[in-house]
Amino acid sequence: MGKIIYSLVSNSHMFRGKKILITGGTGSLGQALTSRLLNEDVDTIRIFSRNENKQITMASKFEDDRLRFLLGDIRDYSRLVRAMEDIDIVFHAAALKHVPVIEYNPFESIKTNVIGSQNVIDACLEENVEKAIAIGTDKAVSPLNTYGATKLLMEKLFVTSSNYLKKERHKTKFVALRYGNVLGSSGSVIPKFIKQIKNKEKITITDPKMTRFSLSMDEALDFILHATKIAKGSEIFVPKLRAYSIEGLKESLFELLDRTDEEIIGIREGEKLNEILINGDEVRYSWEYEDMYMILNPSVQKHVSIEEFSNKKKISNMSEYSSDSVEKIPKDEMKKIILNSGLLD
Numbered sequence: 001m002g003k004i005i006y007s008l009v010s011n012s013h014m015f016r017g018k019k020i021l022i023t024g025g026t027g028s029l030g031q032a033l034t035s036r037l038l039n040e041d042v043d044t045i046r047i048f049s050r051n052e053n054k055q056i057t058m059a060s061k062f063e064d065d066r067l068r069f070l071l072g073d074i075r076d077y078s079r080l081v082r083a084m085e086d087i088d089i090v091f092h093a094a095a096l097k098h099v100p101v102i103e104y105n106p107f108e109s110i111k112t113n114v115i116g117s118q119n120v121i122d123a124c125l126e127e128n129v130e131k132a133i134a135i136g137t138d139k140a141v142s143p144l145n146t147y148g149a150t151k152l153l154m155e156k157l158f159v160t161s162s163n164y165l166k167k168e169r170h171k172t173k174f175v176a177l178r179y180g181n182v183l184g185s186s187g188s189v190i191p192k193f194i195k196q197i198k199n200k201e202k203i204t205i206t207d208p209k210m211t212r213f214s215l216s217m218d219e220a221l222d223f224i225l226h227a228t229k230i231a232k233g234s235e236i237f238v239p240k241l242r243a244y245s246i247e248g249l250k251e252s253l254f255e256l257l258d259r260t261d262e263e264i265i266g267i268r269e270g271e272k273l274n275e276i277l278i279n280g281d282e283v284r285y286s287w288e289y290e291d292m293y294m295i296l297n298p299s300v301q302k303h304v305s306i307e308e309f310s311n312k313k314k315i316s317n318m319s320e321y322s323s324d325s326v327e328k329i330p331k332d333e334m335k336k337i338i339l340n341s342g343l344l345d
C-alpha cells in the first residue's frame with residue numbers, strides 16, 4: 001500500500017463539458033474540488049451553500065466565469081430542485097461536521113446531514129442527474145457520536161436510493177465515499193500541534209498509541225474523481241491508505257520544528273483510538289478493487305453490476321480495515337509529507 005495514484009483520472013475526460021453542482025462548495029473540500037474540476041475542462045460548476053460572505057470570498061479567489069454561486073440550504077428541497085436544473089453530476093459535501101457543536105445541537109445535524117441529504121437525493125431524481133456522490137466519513141463506521149450516526153444515515157440513504165429508480169425515467173447512479181481526516185483540515189491534529197510547538201506550549205496528546213490514516217487533500221481529490229468515474233451505483237468506496245501514530249507524528253514535528261513538553265489529556269468523548277474505515281461485519285461484503293475497497297450492502301447488492309468490476313477480489317485476510325493494522329509511514333517520509341503540505345509556512 002503506497003501513495004494512491006489514479007492515473008486514469010487525468011486521461012478520463014469524464015468531466016469535460018459537464019455541468020456540476022457542489023453542495024457545500026465553499027467548504028475546504030468544496031473549494032479544493034472546484035479547483036481540480038476547473039482543470040478538467042468542465043462547462044459550469046454551481047456552488048450551493050448558505051453563507052454569502054464565504055461565496056463572495058470564493059468568487060474573488062477563483063475569478064472564473066464557469067463558477068455560479070447559488071445561495072441555498074439543503075434543508076430546502078424546492079431550492080435544490082431549481083439549483084439542479086440541467087446538472088450532470090452532483091457532489092454532496094454540505095454537512096455540519098464539528099463533533100462538539102453537533103453533540104450540543106444534535107437535531108440540527110439531523111436536519112442538515114440526514115433530511116438535507118434526502119432532499120439532495122430527491123432533487124437528483126427529480127432532475128435525473130447522471131451521478132450523485134456523497135462525501136462520507138470514517139466517523140460513520142460503528143458510530144460513537146451523533147455526527148457519525150447522521151453520516152451513517154446519509155450513506156444508507158444514498159446507497160439504497162437505487163430502490164427508487166424507475167428504469168424508464170431515471171438514470172442517476174448514487175454512490176457514497178468514505179475516508180478519514182484530511183491532513184491539515186480545520187480542527188485536525190497537525191495544525192494544532194504546529195501551533196503549540198511554535199508558541200512553545202506543551203503539546204496535548206490524547207493517547208500516544210492513537211493511529212490515523214494518512215490522506216492529503218490531493219490524494220482525497222484523486223480518490224473522489226476516480227471513484228466518481230468508475231461508480232456503477234450503490235457502492236461505498238474506500239481508499240487504500242497507510243497510517244501514522246500520534247507518537248510518530250509528534251516525533252516528526254519535534255524534528256522539523258523544536259522540542260516542547262507534552263501532556264497526555266486522554267481520548268475525548270466520542271473519539272476512537274484507531275480510525276476504522278470498514279468494520280468487521282462490513283468486511284464480509286467488501287471487495288478489493290484497484291487501489292480501493294468497495295462495500296456492497298447486501299440489501300442493495302442486486303442493483304449493482306458487480307460483474308462490471310473486473311479483477312475485483314473479495315477481502316479475505318482482514319478482520320477490519322483499521323489504521324492500527326495497516327503499514328505505518330516511516331518518520332522521514334512523514335516529515336516530507338508535512339513539509340510538502342505547506343502547513344509549516
Ligand SMILES: NC(=O)c1ccc[n+]([C@@H]2O[C@H](COP(=O)([O-])OP(=O)(O)OC[C@H]3O[C@@H](n4cnc5c(N)ncnc54)[C@H](OP(=O)(O)O)[C@@H]3O)[C@@H](O)[C@H]2O)c1
Nearest residue numbers: 024026027028029049050051073074094095180181182185
Ligand atoms: N475535513 C475532513 O477531514 C473530512 C473527512 C472526511 C469527510 N469529510 C466530509 O466532507 C464534507 C466536506 O467537509 P469540509 O471539511 O469541506 O467541511 P466544511 O469546510 O465545514 O464545509 C462545509 C460546507 O457545507 C456548507 N453547508 C453547511 N450546512 C449547509 C446547509 N444546510 N446547506 C447548504 N450548505 C451547507 C458550508 O457553507 P455554509 O455554512 O455557507 O452553508 C460549507 O460550504 C463533509 O460532508 C464532511 O463530513 C470531511
